[in-house]
Amino acid sequence: MSASDAAPSELALDFIQPGHALYGGELELRFRVLREPLGYTREQVTFPFEDASLHLVAHAGGQVLGCVLFHPEDTRGGRLFQMAVTPELQGQRLGARLVSTLEAELLRRGLTQVHLHARQAVVPFYERLGYSTYAEAFLEVGIPHRHMRKSLGT
């Protein structure tokens, strides 16, 4: 049985930092799910604020199968980014579990304002989780995106 055969509810979720043993697996997942399909290279996976961000990974057997990142931008909140679930486990609520686990940690830290850049096709996923669109659509990594946001704990 491979790690991706694990039921999503059986995966461990942990916050890690660059340098952690699972960070390489996180970067590989981000590359495969978010960047490779758009024609980007592995060198184009990272953001300038990797070290300053929270990295939540879902893992089993040392393999990273899902992740979501959050960059605190001020004392009230910041940006959720790099949301990815391995294709074999998509549609089984792992993405929702990652976002709710991240949100609980943000609330614990007193951060209540979350915004993100949603790919147009994924807007309904975030809407299911209580996020709302605002402002105009825009292009990022060559595809249409929407600004979305949520106030936690309201």
Ligand SMILES: CC(C)(COP(=O)(O)OP(=O)(O)OC[C@H]1O[C@@H](n2cnc3c(N)ncnc32)[C@H](O)[C@@H]1OP(=O)(O)O)[C@@H](O)C(=O)NCCC(=O)NCCS
């Ligand atoms: C988008 C993504 C993170 C969602 O994770 P997931 O584990 O597949 O989603 P979940 O199973 O947790 O879905 C939660 C809810 O959102 C809905 N949903 C998920 N993706 C959706 C989509 N693309 N369109 C419409 N609804 C969607 C699900 O049906 C589910 O609804 P429910 O509450 O009625 O059951 C995942 O599909 C993914 O990695 N996609 C490719 C990368 C990507 O686009 N990332 C986002 C960049 S902004």
